[in-house]
Amino acid sequence: MYLADRSAPAGAKTAPGPGPGRTPAVASTVFALGTVSLITDISSEMVTAVLPLYLIVGLGLSPLGFGALDGVYNGVSAFVQLTGGHLADRVRNHKLIAGLGYGLSALCKPLLLLAHSAGPVAVVLALERTGKGLRTAPRDALISLSTPPELQGRAFGVHRAMDTTGALLGPLAAFFILSAAVGGYDAVFGVSACVALLGVVVLVLFVPGRTDPLAPAAAAGPAAPAVPAAPAAPAAPAVGVREALALLRLPRLRALALCAALLGLTTVSDAFLYLFLQSRTGIGEHWFPLLPLGTAAVFLLLAVPAGALADRIGRRTVFLAGHALLLAAYGLLLWAPDWPALPFLVLALHGVFYAATDGVLPAAVAATVPGDLRGTGLALVGTGQALARVACSLAFGGAWTLWGPGPALAAAAAGLLCCATVAGFVLRDPRATPRTDPTRRPGGTTR
Amino acid sequence: MTLSPKRRLLVLAVAVLLLGGAATAMVLRAAARAEQPQQGGPAVTAGQVTLTRPGALALLNTAQGPHRGTLVSVPAENPRGDRTASDLSCQRFHASAGTGVCLRSTPGALAQDNQALIVDADLRTVRSFPLAGTPSRARVSPSGRFAAWTVFVAGESYGAAFFSTRTAIVDTRTWQLEPDLEKFTVLMDGKKYSSADVNFWGVTFSKDDDTFYATLGTNNQTHLVKGSISGRSVTTLAQNVECPSLSPDETRVAYKKRVQRGASLWREHVLDLRTLREQPLAEKHSVDDQAVWLDDRTLAYALPTEGAVESTDLWTVPADGSGSPRVLAPGASSPARLG
Numbered sequence: 001m002y003l004a005d006r007s008a009p010a011g012a013k014t015a016p017g018p019g020p021g022r023t024p025a026v027a028s029t030v031f032a033l034g035t036v037s038l039i040t041d042i043s044s045e046m047v048t049a050v051l052p053l054y055l056i057v058g059l060g061l062s063p064l065g066f067g068a069l070d071g072v073y074n075g076v077s078a079f080v081q082l083t084g085g086h087l088a089d090r091v092r093n094h095k096l097i098a099g100l101g102y103g104l105s106a107l108c109k110p111l112l113l114l115a116h117s118a119g120p121v122a123v124v125l126a127l128e129r130t131g132k133g134l135r136t137a138p139r140d141a142l143i144s145l146s147t148p149p150e151l152q153g154r155a156f157g158v159h160r161a162m163d164t165t166g167a168l169l170g171p172l173a174a175f176f177i178l179s180a181a182v183g184g185y186d187a188v189f190g191v192s193a194c195v196a197l198l199g200v201v202v203l204v205l206f207v208p209g210r211t212d213p214l215a216p217a218a219a220a221g222p223a224a225p226a227v228p229a230a231p232a233a234p235a236a237p238a239v240g241v242r243e244a245l246a247l248l249r250l251p252r253l254r255a256l257a258l259c260a261a262l263l264g265l266t267t268v269s270d271a272f273l274y275l276f277l278q279s280r281t282g283i284g285e286h287w288f289p290l291l292p293l294g295t296a297a298v299f300l301l302l303a304v305p306a307g308a309l310a311d312r313i314g315r316r317t318v319f320l321a322g323h324a325l326l327l328a329a330y331g332l333l334l335w336a337p338d339w340p341a342l343p344f345l346v347l348a349l350h351g352v353f354y355a356a357t358d359g360v361l362p363a364a365v366a367a368t369v370p371g372d373l374r375g376t377g378l379a380l381v382g383t384g385q386a387l388a389r390v391a392c393s394l395a396f397g398g399a400w401t402l403w404g405p406g407p408a409l410a411a412a413a414a415g416l417l418c419c420a421t422v423a424g425f426v427l428r429d430p431r432a433t434p435r436t437d438p439t440r441r442p443g444g445t446t447r
Numbered sequence: 448m449t450l451s452p453k454r455r456l457l458v459l460a461v462a463v464l465l466l467g468g469a470a471t472a473m474v475l476r477a478a479a480r481a482e483q484p485q486q487g488g489p490a491v492t493a494g495q496v497t498l499t500r501p502g503a504l505a506l507l508n509t510a511q512g513p514h515r516g517t518l519v520s521v522p523a524e525n526p527r528g529d530r531t532a533s534d535l536s537c538q539r540f541h542a543s544a545g546t547g548v549c550l551r552s553t554p555g556a557l558a559q560d561n562q563a564l565i566v567d568a569d570l571r572t573v574r575s576f577p578l579a580g581t582p583s584r585a586r587v588s589p590s591g592r593f594a595a596w597t598v599f600v601a602g603e604s605y606g607a608a609f610f611s612t613r614t615a616i617v618d619t620r621t622w623q624l625e626p627d628l629e630k631f632t633v634l635m636d637g638k639k640y641s642s643a644d645v646n647f648w649g650v651t652f653s654k655d656d657d658t659f660y661a662t663l664g665t666n667n668q669t670h671l672v673k674g675s676i677s678g679r680s681v682t683t684l685a686q687n688v689e690c691p692s693l694s695p696d697e698t699r700v701a702y703k704k705r706v707q708r709g710a711s712l713w714r715e716h717v718l719d720l721r722t723l724r725e726q727p728l729a730e731k732h733s734v735d736d737q738a739v740w741l742d743d744r745t746l747a748y749a750l751p752t753e754g755a756v757e758s759t760d761l762w763t764v765p766a767d768g769s770g771s772p773r774v775l776a777p778g779a780s781s782p783a784r785l786g
Contacts, residue, residue, distance in 0.1 A: 117733070187476070205459055288580070288600065
């Protein structure tokens, strides 16, 4: 089906609802949002790439002071995500809230130039994180609301691939500027702000405004399109906190949130993995900054195919297979002999893990949550996962301290095996669980 | 927004032109500024810099202009005078007895390329070592035999819950490299201590070519440690001491002391190694640098230039807590006494 559709002209520009019988491979909204993310990631990764050098050499600070704030950033970001998702559902305008998030982050770039000491820099970076937290859930909601249910995985794959492309281009842009102008950090921040503003312009111009979550194509869900749902759609009542909380009564969403959190608890943070990989294989110090690029490259290549595969053979299968591959990476790190290919294998598996999970999870969540609570639902799962990963970092650090790196990773691997088994059981075939009508709000009110 | 597709493309084109123009202008302005010498700054001329010239100070020149970032030498009695610039550029530098260590970070194709260069008295690179992160601290032992450096290894994003330092020591006679001080045995309060969050930074060497002092960070605390290179071990001496710098007579260390828990706010102090008594110095600004002893009574350190981004000034203050700080050299960092 996709093959036939791909030859169709790049699609109804006015997006979200493709006419009956004609489904474009990926909605133009997804491309528009992908472009916004690509541009925004160029902007933010430009800053990320030069920030340590700027702080240490330009301002003469030691970033040790920021180490303590990292946990705070992650916690703040997780809760802001929940707020952003719910707010977007509440005002029924995902684009507005996402736009505010993108705008806030764009404003922070020139502010970096005014911050000459550690405290103000930390405040600016916290604001930047707030912008990122604010936009994540509404953006994912827009992606899912503009895509028919059977193409969600592919849509998220396309978005994540475009996003990663931007992340890879950002440092290139920054280093180009610094080689043209020695010490030109102000130029890097200024250009970064211009690029971020361009992202906001693209969002405003090309992402459709209020999405009607109850339009047939938008009400994505396992049973949605066929159901002549929601006859009383026009007068939909406002979304309150109660409805949001009632979401947790959806068995499938509860299962997904639980599994995302469980698996997050055993997903060792990237940095620990790279550290372990380096100490395990003894690869040169100068390769260390390139390790994340290896993961990103594989992720970039496989995000779309993995998403499409998830749509075809089941998101649960692909999601769990991704974690199985992560487990294989842990296993290789722990027990494989000293092959020269080991670092490549581990990075490839790590990249495939992200490709098979990062976009597939929101696709699965989107298929479970009714359209008018999409942002809240995505944020709930995202927040759960983010907080679980922070907890994992702390626990892993503790285990590393107590037992050393090897046993700590072995413990994480054992935990991952248990959690993945539980997840495989909890997420077993949705048809076996009582079917929920995704166009209907949880909590029993039929409309 | 109900604009026709054509209108939208038009608006986009205008936005691209405006923002692209602004971005280009900023890059061109920064590039032009990098070529223009700073108004009222010290004169910098290219010339011969040697690390054995008596009565001279080596500095990194952070003033705007074509020699920005290069190693320069100035007369020690007139540090604000004209600068002789080499073509060696570094982010951190230190030298002693004809050996220099230059930590360098250059933009690479995909990521920063960070290196530590060991240079001889004529600034020729004798050996280079790749670094895993952004340069932070550099020191050479008084005899010139050992060099140490600290880099920050940051995660791939500034939001990542990960942050670490790595400190290495190299013997410039045998080229034996100790890539990570974390492999050393740590004795804390007489007991063997091990933890994953151990970080070392800011090494300073004694004249005996074995003893060194450094900062050990672990469990949200910083300790002053005394180490032995041959014994591959360190012992904790005092708490809340960062970036120590051993006085030439080896009786005291200057260091930065965190004055507010959790905040990046430090005051420069001097600790008497026999009595462990500390003396705050007259500098009231937060000093985030590893100070250098110009002689047994005077310290030098960098502070961010007031009102200007991307530059630091070198300041000096008496080591006994008396007097008041004054500018040693504007637009400079990483001082080292030559000779």
